[in-house]
Amino acid sequence: MTLKKALITVFFMPFVLMMMAILWHYHNPLPPIYPHGPATRITASDQMTLRAFGDQQGVHRYHVENSEVSEFYLDALLHYEDRWFYYHYGVNPLSLVRAAGQWLTNGRVISGGSTLSMQVARLIDPHDRTVAGKLHQIARAIQLEWHYSKDDILNFYLNLAPYGGNIEGIGAAAIKYFGKHPKQLNKNEAALLVVLPQKPSRYRPDRYIDLAKSMRNKVLDRLKQGNLIDTAQFDLLTAEPINLFGRTEPHLAPLLGRYLKKQYPLSHKINTTVDYELQSKLHKLLHSVSTRLPRKASAAALIVENRDAKIIAYQGSVNFNDLSRFAHVDMVRATRSPGSTLKPFIYGQALDLGLIHSKSLLSDIPADFNGYKPQNLNGYFSGAITAEQALQKSLNVPAIQLLNRISPTKFEANLAKADIQLSHQKANLSVGLGGTGTNLLSLAKLYRALVSGGEVKALQMLEIDDTQNKFGAVLTPSNARILSPQSSWILFKMLSSQSAPDRVVPSIRREIAWKTGTSYGYRDFWSVGVSTDYTVAVWVGRPDSSPMLGYLGATQAAPIMFDIFDLLPKDHTTLVKPTGVEQALICWPSGRSITQVSHNECAEQHQALTINGMTPPTMDLYGDFSLTPNWPTKLAQWLSAKKGMEKTESHSLNAPPAITSLQSGQHYYRSQLDILPLTSSWPEKTQWFINHQPITTPQLQLSNYHGKTVVSACINTLCEQQTIYIHP
Secondary structure (H helix, E strand, O other), X not given: OHHHHHHHHHHHHHHHHHHHHHHHHHHOOOOOOOOOOOOEXXXXXXXXXXXXXXXOOOOEEOOOOHHHOOHHHHHHHHHXXXXXXXXXXXXXXXXXXXXXXXHHHHOOOOOOOOOHHHHHHHHHOOOOOOHHHHHHHHHHHHHHHHHOOHHHHHHHHHHXXXXXXXXXXXXXXXXXXXXXXXXXXXXXXXXXXXXXXHOHHHHOOXXXXXXXXXXXXXXXXXXXXXXXXXXXXXXXXXXOOOOOOOOOOOOOOHHHHHHHHHHOOOOOEEEEOOOHHHHHHHHHHHHHHHOOOOOOOXXXXXXXXXXXXXXXXXXXXXXXXXXXXXXXXXXOOOOEOOOOOOHHHHHHHHHHOOOOOOOOEEEEOOOOEOOEOOOOOOOOOOEEEEHHHHHHOOOHHHHHHHHHHHOHHHHHHHHHOOOOOOOOOOOOHHHHHOOOOEOHHHHHHHHHHHHOOOEEEOOEOEOOOHHHHHOOOOOOOOEEEOOOHHHHHHHHHHHHOOOOOOOOOOOOOOOOEEEEEEOOOOOEEEEEEEOOOEEEEEEEEOOOOOOOOOOOHHHHHHHHHHHHHHHOOOOOOOOOOOOOEEEEEEEEOOOOEHHHOOHHXXXXXXXXXXXXXXXXXXXXXXXXXOOOOOOOHHHHHHHHHHHHHHHHHHHHOOOOOOEOOOOOOOEEEOOOOOEEEOOEOOOOOOEEEEOOEEEOOOEXXXXXXXXXXXXXXXXOOEEEEEEEEEEO
């Protein structure tokens, strides 16, 4: 009977143990591997760190797979910590027996007998150093082995092992202590990082370097005994000092990193398309720019590689550490008035609709479009002007003349096809002059179309791989054509033929089509340029939308844009003229080909770029084609009146111009004002001098002067002077 009971007990014991294990597992499910969320690392295209975010507890952990770690480190880790890792089922009985014997013999814990699986179990579910705690750890280790592969468990250890302070995982430790990726660790560095997790606070090499060296050499001795290194290598390695990485790298593209962290909060690593070296250069350039900007002003810049529409540099503020400039506001994404930067796409649509060619006669004269009366920035009109010159000079009335004919609704709908969303309540004519909202990303997408056959493509900021796919990256962004290849090529030629602002000769000469913009109230200053290989977009202004009087996109944003182009490699792509672009000799005032008009109807001749040889007739001010050989009526009337005014002016120029913006004796304070615009009774003809030195822009930069300051306005040799006083 006793034997029978014993056999039944032996038979049912495994079943009972199994049921107990299942019951325990049911009531004690595995905790999450990363209970406080992931620590996210934002990387450049070459895997260099742009910015790192700790988890919810502030712990920094750079997620790696075992394939991304030095093979010597892995061999050393397994040899030192768990030689039977790939053979046991979470627990090594021999190690536990040895540890128990040492405990009984010495009366204290000498070694824990823990496998890597058990160490992972303790890291995700900490326990007391008691027998009950050890049993709990063993159960968790077996649980891990049920649920995960050996490589998974090894990866967990590589990313969870503590390395001192708020550093966890081999990835973050390798970068913190040695400034390198874990794949690049040498033998000495690998040996130190093998032992450091045993007592990370005590063995930290940045605090206890002698003890850290002693423990490193202990690991090397164990590796020599296991024939992973020979005696000669051991002698050389143990003699080497510990060389720590002492440099702190700045955050690069910090606002892009913040945006991506919010977009993908569960990601361990987000690999971007940013070029690390180029981003570093842009960071330094804009930091330098910050020293020349007025108070509270910032700047933002975006660089796109045109072929794949990849963002290769992204600077959302001028200096991330300068809170006085609202440095944490990302002005790449901020919606602001674009000023005149949308004008090229009005001209492009007009070209595609057959309304104009490059030398069409447009009217820059006072106009009233159903109550909307656009003015030029300088307050003056040019009269008869070619489409090309009107675009290059950014004249407002010609742009509205075309937009009025196209219709704002149709213009906006065309942009919406390419997911360019403008921010306003209702499309109207003011959209063409900045009466809407957009951002640098949208402008860069648009201008890239000028070298992409009119096709707009979604900008890429993520390097697409299997990891990225898991958190929903867009693999195949949709494309949309907003311009024909012909009109985009003509626009590129029109915008690239204008001179760059005064600046040092660039190190690499390249053809750049560029346009600037200044928003209403002098709040936003833009410059966007595109070469065959790159698009650069720049914004300057105050994030709080306060004005910067006297500033212009051409004087503030454009020089920065050209400096950024100087950072870029030489262009290698050639922009090929598409079939259908033809040159034609046209006549003014009709705008038609010289072959279509009589000789006496050709007051002026112009060499125009056309689409399929089409030479549409001149439009009058409000968009109707003029089918007579005469000048458009409104334009003719204005030109006639202007001639009479010029005769009157010529009789009045025997006296100096009157300074109208200031008076002698006035006091100004640099703490209250940055720029003082200078105006006179004859602004077009006035030459300005400050302290008897000529200036090219009619404005006084207060930071350049102090105390008594003499302002002179001259026409030829006739001058008026006013004396003012400037204080800090």
